[in-house]
Amino acid sequence: MLLDVADLEVRYGRTHAVRGVSLSVAPGEVVTVLGANGAGKSSLLKALAGAVRPAAGRIWLAGQDITALAAPDRVRQGLVLVPEGRQILVSLSVRENLLMGAYCRRDAEVGRDIDAIYDRFPNLAARRDMPASVLSGGEQQMLAISRALLARPKLMMLDEPSLGLSPLLVSRLFGLIGELNREGLAILLVEQNTRMALRAASRGYVMELGRVVLDGPAEKLANNDALAAAYLGGH
């Protein structure tokens, strides 16, 4: 397995956000974590990225125990998180945002990788020297994902990337997720857009109040009546 998580617990003071979550992601796999607001999905991703220290549990990346590593060291090991709400660095230019993505790299290919990003997203290329704050919501999401790509990750974690995007941009975003995955990138996707997420993923986990209550292949989850009633109902 590329990522293995065993019995992870996250607490904020008296709040118990993640209660004994175990999950795994294979190399080249897309795995989704579903659940309502407050289920502990974001806390889980933050703990995996090292932004929050877990109260208990272990995390392995490519067989190596990374539980004790600080966030920058996890980035170096190939684990990146695109946080919720896009979170671009607004006073930096588009190019500087991309450079920050490659912050942990010392190799000479950063420039070439940035050019590849510009080829993939002509909108970013056209605005490369402008402050990132002038980008539209969709462009900001592309920038946030591009920035994470520049770290050359083995596993990219995305926290609700479709939040606040128009339906057209959401389908373009999932197109990009599929494209990146076909290029070999493993993705751990937290989503509220359950239908799209299950279509993109091969497996899924459903969280409720900090626990994994259901997991299995994506098609099976998509046809699960209980899940449909809880999260897909009305659509």
Next chain:
Amino acid sequence: MSGYWAGILAILAINIIFAYGIFITAAAGQLNLGGAGFMAIGAHAAAVLGEQLGWTPAQTVPAAVAITACVGIAIAFPVLRTRGVYMVLATFAFAQVVTGVILTQPALGGAMGLVVTEYVDLPVLLLAAAGTTLLAFWLMATRFGLALRALHDDELVSTLMGVPARAMQVGAFAIGAGLTGLAGGLYAHHFSFVEAQYFNPLLSIYVLLFVLIGGTQTAWGPLVGATFFTLVPELLRVGGSWRYVVFGAIIVAMMMFRPEGIVTRSLVDRLFSRRRPAPDAG
């Protein structure tokens, strides 16, 4: 040059160095309202080393920088645990403690102050100010500078990109404190006298204003802010006591019309990049 303008230039040079000391931390999003405290440490360190140990300014000033930088590192750890207005208050309290300690210690001059015999002339001050300015421009152009600006925007996101946030912030605090110590050491040797009362809260407020009104986005900000704040009150001198009213009104107007400071990144871009095609050309 008249003695009057030489005096103004000396103050200007020291203010520029002082402002860059505060700017380096402000660029990373941390407001230091304890500038006078750090400067007092540098000034008194230079004075005591010069008078008690007979060191020359070539020794006392670097020592003042090193001592202030070390105090900056030591104080950074508790201060960086606080956020926003609490950080402002913590640095402010630190400066009060520094002047309080100096006032109670006769060896440090106490309330009487210390006479500094070794004199450093204006050209050295101007050279130091120019060197500090170049250092700040260089620092802001490095990966370190980019990381500081990223931290200013969003600490969590910067951490997720691999920026060791705490180490960077402590580093910025140390460099900033060192520069303030440089300003203090040069002040002591140029004005030949230091006393704790000079390093009062108003001085801390002024230098923070230099930086905030000048702009924290580029290394131009402190230079423009310190120059503006040093020269404008002198130029307004013809207006008699009305000059403070006019000066206050100018500050309020700047905060209203240029909340990001006089010099912003977009202004620098407009002034220096004529190569960029017009927006409608792309």
